[in-house]
Each structure stands twice: as structure tokens, then as C-alpha cells.
Amino acid sequence: MKRYEQFAEEIAALIRKRVLAPGERIPSVRQASRRYGISPSTVFQAYYRLERQGLIIARARSGYFVREQALRLPGEPSVAAQRLDPAEVAVSELAFSVLDSLRDTETVPFGSAFPGPELFPLARLAGSMTRGLRELPATAIVADMTEGHADLRRQILLRYGLNGLSLAPEELVITNGAMEALSLGLQCVTRPGDLVAIEAPAFYASLQLLERFGLRAIEIPVHPRDGIDLEVLEDRLARYPIRACWLMSHLQNPLGASLDDAAKRRLYALLKRHQVPLLEDDAYAELYFGTRPPRPVKWLDDAGLVMHCGSFSKCLAPGYRVGWMAAGRFASAVSRLRLMTTIAPSIPAQVAIADYLRRGSYDRHLRQLRHTLQSQQSAMLAAADRYFPTGTRITRPGGGYFLWCEFPERVDSLELFRQALKEGVSLAPGPIFSATQGFRHCARLSYGHPWTARSERAMETLGRLLASF
Template identity: 45%
Template structure:
């Protein structure tokens, strides 16, 4: 066993037996390195593993602390369904999108990784080859050939996940959101209730609003993922027609369900006959030694509609996605035709060619290595520059960090003053239809590390520290006279 695994196991045992109680500080990296006669890198790796398991949390300029594990508040979340017609929520999302366009530095708030991380040189050769093959046959016949080629390549890639997906079950769409929305259209009618996550990607709220649906929100823990007990309660209490969940590298928290919990999720939903729309656009960016498997791997009833995209792993902006729709494939296909929605034909040809000849897996391995390094650099910068009390959960992949700010720092306020400094971020409030996550921000680390990137994080941290200091000053001014005189209020 590798030394960092042994060290992590030792600390985990001490946490379990109470040697280190919740809230206690672990030995510093230097202390642990000296005591256990290992390198600082080994200690960091051990602590990062414990952090991913939710046992400890890093605090800026303070070290690593044993985590308190508060119970998730299920009753509040699923006591009743919500009509997603929140005008304030709409306004927050619009302001966020406007900031993305207006700010000179939108990268920290972006929803896509930087194009600089992708192999556009090799992909452009596939694009050239695709247009050459099409020649003058720019018609429905060439479109059908492009889609068939791409569907075949997608079906072949499922084999590596242990899933046998017939080519006829794969429906190519104009991006993942198109696939997800088509699934909702087929599975629901206006007024129906669906289960979504809390927090959830802001586009989820927009999609269910457009289709006039009601939602029941299931909490997601940043360490452990979707709360299956809360989901079971919701299925008992509400007429849930479908679920829309991100099972691997949840957006925005980065949480990933284990294979055991994915299987339990599929079994639970099958028991109630409820389809799962699996939003799985991030899974191939998982950093683990073995690839993460989709929940669809455990589906034997055709109830999992597995949606994917190439925008996070190959080429942002191409807008090519798909759904492996199981028993619903023909209905999804019909809905796509009725909506006159289709992916760009040259893009389908180019991606199919790249998947077949371009060594897609090698490109993915490089992308994962790059993102893992960028993640470490960004976390170090956040811990260095942000105010004391900030916590960061280290996700096992992807390109987002879910950052919790101290109680005195309102993320919407930070968003506003960051925008005034030409920096765009994603405040936590846009990831819920309510007013939750006011102390959270989502940061994108999926772009090459430069002095400009570090300068943005330094500026953002300085602004957050200023807000924290202002709150402390306000609290001191309120309490000061009473403490000085000793008089009762």
C-alpha cells in the first residue's frame, strides 16, 4: 500500500476512535512530515484524501480540521413541492449572465472550460476530413450518415463503462441541455412534479419553468452526494414523475455517488417506476485511477435516460450531445423531430472521425492531468487569499470548486463588488429557487494558470476579506458599548 494511503488510514482511525474530535486541528503538514518521517507531499496527499471523504476540511492560513457532520435538513427540503416561478431567482441568473458578457475577466464564473485545454489542432483535421467527405452532398442523406456514424461511436464508448447500449437507443441532440429538456418533455406534462437536486445547475430551473413543472428538491451533500433517504421520503410523499440528477461530479458541488449508491438509486427508482434523467456531462473528467461508471450501468428496466455531451471533454461550443434513452428512445426521437432540433452535421462527422481515429482517450488523460494540476493551484490560491473560515471541498474531478465563505460574507454582495472590479463569479444563490447558498460561490479552474488568473483570485480574496472585516466591525460596534459599561441591553 502506498505510504499516503497508510497515513490517511491512520488519521481516519484516530478520527473514528475520538482521538481527534470534530473541530480539532490536525497536525500541520510540517509536524506530520517530521513525526511520521514522510515527505510533505505524502502528508498533503493523505490530507486531501481525508478531505475528499468529508472527514476534514482545510481553512485558509489555519490548517486542516476535523469536520462536523450536521444532519441534512430533509423535512424543510421536501415538505412541499415548489412552483418554479421565482422572479427573484430569474433576476439573479440574468444578472449572472450579463456579468459574464460585461466583465473583462469572466473565467472564474464561466460554465465551460477554456478552449486552450482542448486538442483543436487534431479536431480541425477531423473537421476538414468531414467536410471533404460531405463534398456537395449537403442534404438529408449526408445528415443521416453523420448521425449514424456518431451514434455508432457513442455506443462503442459505452462498452468501456460496462453498459451495452444498442445504437438505436442513442439519440443525437444539439447539446446536453437539449437532450435533458427533450427527456423532460417526453416524461412529463404541465403541472407534473419532478425531483431535482439542491443545489442544482441554474439551467435546470429554467428548463422546468419553461415546461410549467413543479419541483421537489433533494439535498446534495458536497462530500457524499445525493441524499437517498430524503429521496425515498419524497417518493412516498409526492407524485414524482421523473428525476433529474447529476450522479458523477455534481454541478456545482462536485460530489460523486459511489457505485453502491448509484445502484441503490436505480433500484429505489425502479421500485416506484420513476425514470431517471441522468445528467452525466462531467463523468469523463473524473480523476480517479479507475473510470467512474454511470448509474445507467445498473439499469435493467430501461428507466435510466443517460445524457452526455462533448462540450466538456472535447470542444466547448460545438453543441453536440446525446441521450441513451432506453425504452423511451423512439419517443425522444419523435420529440426531437417535432421540435426540429438537430446537431450541426459537420460537427457530428468531425466528432465521429475524431472518436474513431483521433485517440480521444489519450486526449482525455491529458485533460484530466491538466485539470488536476489547475485544481490544486486554485485551491492553494483560495486558501492563501480568502478570509479565515473559508472552506473548499476538493472534488474528485471536473473543473468547478464549490467554495463556502464565512458567515459574514454574502456571496451576492461579493458577486456585485467583483463585477465592479471586472471579475465575474457564480454566486451560490443562482443554484436554488429559494434563498439558500448565500455564502457559497462556484469557481471555474478550467483554464491555464497564469499571473492574471492568480491576480484575479487575489483580488477576489481581498474583496471577500474586506466584506468579512466590515461584518466584524459592525458586530463589534453593536456589542461594544454593552461590553464597556456592563449594562443590560
């Protein structure tokens, strides 16, 4: 056990023994460093680990605190065993029936993939749209289609720069959301029949895309906290001619798992050795609850192998459909594919977002959004603790707006989905996150909407249905 792991264990023990009580402030990095005679960076690593375990939280400019739910939480889900063989993918029908269920606004949207629109500065964005369009030269409405709106490109490059990555401008391709970026990137590096390594459980749209392009999935298990299993990935890369790897290094959908820095380095070394391109889906990048933005695998990419996909859809402007890809050596090919698929993302939407970013209130909005999501997470976890049956295991992700629930084996989440829908509650059943329809006793629940008495009743309903299995 490394020194920081040891120290993290000591603090965790103090929390379990209630020496450090829920809500209490824990020693600052400087204090702990002095008191325990270890370096500040070791303390920091330990705190980061505790944060990812859901035991402590960081509050900007106030330090670290024991989480209110630190002790009352159900256990974390285990890693499901995965089948070894490449699998043909067939998940679309199921995923679409879940999507369809979300169109009724009377339904409590625990199954939704988008957070509540109330959380976004839509009026300010509309103001930016008005201003931006007024200032836009007429010629730009056509000229900006090829490369994207120049000012938006600058703002995105700037944000990479502020997080320590000096991205070559020609790597950046503006897209119709991260979804188009991922779809184009996948088409760029695969042919029908190719093998693609993906996570299990995985974002269902990645499974749909594999299905559609006739690709075969190699499922790599994901640990609910630590992310993709690198032992398994290493083994599969050695045994199969894998053409691409598609994963989320941070706030993985649906588990909320994140790779730590060492794991990211190991992952990148592996992919580089096999020259396998990485589609790094980073749609939830801005929704971390910690104090510092994570640094995705792209930050290690000295060979242009990583296609890093970002979006404004989950953190600022849902429905605007603006995302991007830092596409490494594939940038020019991806850009051309886009020109012959959708030509360009909507210019007014790009103009509005560029103006909004330029005016500098984005970071303030993000702090507010993270804070809101974090308290909604607490509320949902507390409700799960109240209403869900013993034996339920739930993730406590360090960001995003999804909980992954592993119910007792007897629960059939597809049946739960159908019954809950009848009672006006949606959820995302486990099998839609699997190429092989696994995770049958699991479900993803979203806490992305404002928490109300209705949400509370919906959790109670789910609890009642779960008890009936």
C-alpha cells in the same frame, strides 16, 4: 464501520500525523494488501474513498500519492438544510445576469460554465472537420439528420462498450449538446404542474427548465462529497407523486460530489420501485481525476428508466454543440421530439467529432486535460487558502473544474458577485443553484481556465472583498 472504511481511516490518520507527507507515494494496492493482510479490493475501496476525500490522488501508471494540499485545505462545506415543500421555481433572471457578465473577455471567468478553449484540440478538430467533410457522401448531409451521423453513433456506442455497457443502438439519440437531451427528456416524461426531484444545490439550467415548463421542484440536499441524500429522496418519493428525478451521479455541478457504487445501487432500486424515470446528467463524465472512468446509474438500468445524457462540450469540442442521450424506453419519443424542435444537430460538427474519435487521439487528449484541470484545481485551492477568510469551507472534487465555497454566514454572495464584477472578476453566486434562492453565502468558482498571475490577483481581490463583509 466496514473494513475498508477502517483501513481508510488508518491511512488518513497517517496523513494527518504527517507520517505520510504531502507528495509522498503511499503503498501500492498489492503492498498494502500484503502488509495489512486485507484483500486487494478492500484496499482499492479504501483508496477510492481517500481519493474522493481529497487526501490522495492517483497518477496513471505511478500509483497513489498524498495530495500536496491534503492538510492545508479548509474544511468541507456542510449539507445545507432544505425546505420540504415543493417549490415553484424562479431563478432565470439571476442566472441570466451571471451569464451576461461572462461576455466581457476582460473579466476573469471564475463564473464561467465552460473551461478555457485553450484546453481543447481545436486545430486537430478543424483538421478532422476538413477530412470528414471531404469524405462525406453528399446524400449524408440530409440523410444523417434523422438518426445522426452513423459513424459518430458507432464511436459513442464503442465508448459505452469499453466502459462495460453494451448499449442497444436504438437507445442512442444524438442531440444539440447534453442541454437539449435534458430538455427533451424532461418534456418527454412530465406535464406542466408535475413534481420533479432535483438536487440542492443544482445545475441552474435544470432550474430554468423546470421554471419554463411550469414544473415544481422537490429539492433533495446533496452532500458535498457523497452526493444526493438518499434518505431524503426515499422519504420524498414515498410522500409525493414525483414524476421524474434529475441528478448528476458524478462530479455534480456545482458541488463536484459523486455517488459511490452502493449509493448508485440503492438510488436505482428506489427509482425502479416507484417507476420514476431518471434524467442522469453526465456532462462531466470524462473529467474524473481517478484512474478509472466512473460507471453512472445507467449501468444498472435493466428497466430502461434512465436517460443518460452525455456531451462533447466540456471535454473535447465546446461550441460544436454535439451531445447525446442513452434514453432507455424513452428513446423513440425523445427522438421524435427532437425532430420537431431542432430537427437535428449540425451534421458537419458530428462528422468532425466522429473523425477525431476514429483517429484515436481522444484518450491522449483527455489524459492531458484531466492532468491540467487537476493542477489548476491545486492552484485555486492553494490561492483560496492564502486569501479567503477563516471559516471558509471549500470542496475538493475528484474531477471537473468547479469549486464550491461556503463562506462565513455574514457573506452575501449576490453582493460579492456585484462587487467582484466591478473589479473584473466573475463568479457564480449560490442562489442561482437553488429553486428557493438558498445558498446565499456560497459561490461556485471555476478553475477551468489556465492559471496565471491574473487568476492569482483575482483570488486576492475576492479575498479582500470577502473580508469586508
